[in-house]
Amino acid sequence: MNGNFLARHHDQLTAWLRAGQPESLNAFLDAHHESFVLVTTDGAILDFETLRESLRSAGGSQPGLSIQVEEVTRITPQVYRFLERHIVDGSVVGVRVVTAAMEDGLLLSVQETARR
Numbered sequence: 001m002n003g004n005f006l007a008r009h010h011d012q013l014t015a016w017l018r019a020g021q022p023e024s025l026n027a028f029l030d031a032h033h034e035s036f037v038l039v040t041t042d043g044a045i046l047d048f049e050t051l052r053e054s055l056r057s058a059g060g061s062q063p064g065l066s067i068q069v070e071e072v073t074r075i076t077p078q079v080y081r082f083l084e085r086h087i088v089d090g091s092v093v094g095v096r097v098v099t100a101a102m103e104d105g106l107l108l109s110v111q112e113t114a115r116r
Helices: 003-019 021-029 050-057
Strands: 032-039 043-048 065-076 078-089 089-103 106-114
Touching: 003 021, 003 065, 003 078, 021 032, 021 050, 043 050, 043 078
Parallel strands: 032 106
Antiparallel strands: 032 043, 065 078, 078 089, 089 106
16 A cells, blocks of 8 residues: 555545446445444444445535545555545545555555544
8 A cells, every 4th residue: 555545545435426436436445355444533433334335325425526645654564644635626624634554455444533
């Protein structure tokens, strides 16, 4: 994993949320380990199946969205921290500090912390 992977990964998510492109959702989900866990900004813990199901109905739900990945820091060869900036129609609507862990080339765990 590296900054390019993270940027492409978020581009795939953006394409799904913004325009409902099914191939983007598939590519996004294919980058996750079967035992993937997401800790959201509000502390909810989502397993991979819950994430998949929540995203299936979200295609095209956020027109104008872009997600920028910045300040990527490699903590270990398998763990990265980065800043994730959500922008809608040119206005920043959310910023998160994210820690992502990999296993076997797939995302294993992601923890998001909201930055105010």
